[in-house]
Amino acid sequence: MGHREDLLEGAKRCLLEKGYARTTARDIVAASGTNLASIGYHYGSKEALLNQAFLAVTEEWGDAVGPANKEAAELPKDPIERFEKTWEQVIAAFDASRAVWKLQLEVVSRLDEDEQLRQAILGPQKEGRAGMAEGFLGLDPQADPEKARVAGLFYQALVAGVMIQWMVDPETAPSAKDLTDGLRAILESQA
Numbered sequence: 001m002g003h004r005e006d007l008l009e010g011a012k013r014c015l016l017e018k019g020y021a022r023t024t025a026r027d028i029v030a031a032s033g034t035n036l037a038s039i040g041y042h043y044g045s046k047e048a049l050l051n052q053a054f055l056a057v058t059e060e061w062g063d064a065v066g067p068a069n070k071e072a073a074e075l076p077k078d079p080i081e082r083f084e085k086t087w088e089q090v091i092a093a094f095d096a097s098r099a100v101w102k103l104q105l106e107v108v109s110r111l112d113e114d115e116q117l118r119q120a121i122l123g124p125q126k127e128g129r130a131g132m133a134e135g136f137l138g139l140d141p142q143a144d145p146e147k148a149r150v151a152g153l154f155y156q157a158l159v160a161g162v163m164i165q166w167m168v169d170p171e172t173a174p175s176a177k178d179l180t181d182g183l184r185a186i187l188e189s190q191a
Contacts, residue, residue: 004042006032011053016099020106051120061100086136087176094166101163
């Protein structure tokens with residue numbers, strides 16, 4: 001790897017270990033085995049590097065734990081059963097994902113003060129929604145973009161809320177069965 005890639009890998013490690021606000025340029029240099037001048041040369045600023053590293057961390061996390069990476073044959077065709085199975089997978093990955101969730105919450109808390117960061121996550125946020133619609137429901141975002149958009153919005157809100165509950169109190173956080181039973185209750189109340 002070259003300095004650019006080394007810096008990105010070092011910044012990703014620092015973000016997961018120290019968080020966004022506590023990561024210094026010197027931390028990144030130490031973690032990457034590069035030098036301070038490399039940050040400016042390759043990324044322009046420490047913040048630009050951290051923004052890129054944050055996007056890479058969240059994309060890698062989504063690829064690793066998201067239901068879209070599971071073979072379609074493994075997921076039930078019945079939408080309610082598929083809902084529960086994908087939630088089992090997402091919740092099972094929570095312990096390994098805790099550092100990523102902590103980082104995401106920190107980044108969200110910075111958005112009012114950092115317009116560059118907010119702009120940087122807009123596109124990936126839309127891509128993540130499309131991925132959730134595809135993974136959770138098997139929707140092709142190209143075939144029905146509006147249906148995939150609203151499904152992605154729903155799942156993004158649900159995933160964030162569930163993961164926050166798991167961070168606050170794992171003992172009372174919802175299980176996949178709880179979420180499925182809640183969905184059934186909502187659907188039945190509309191009948």
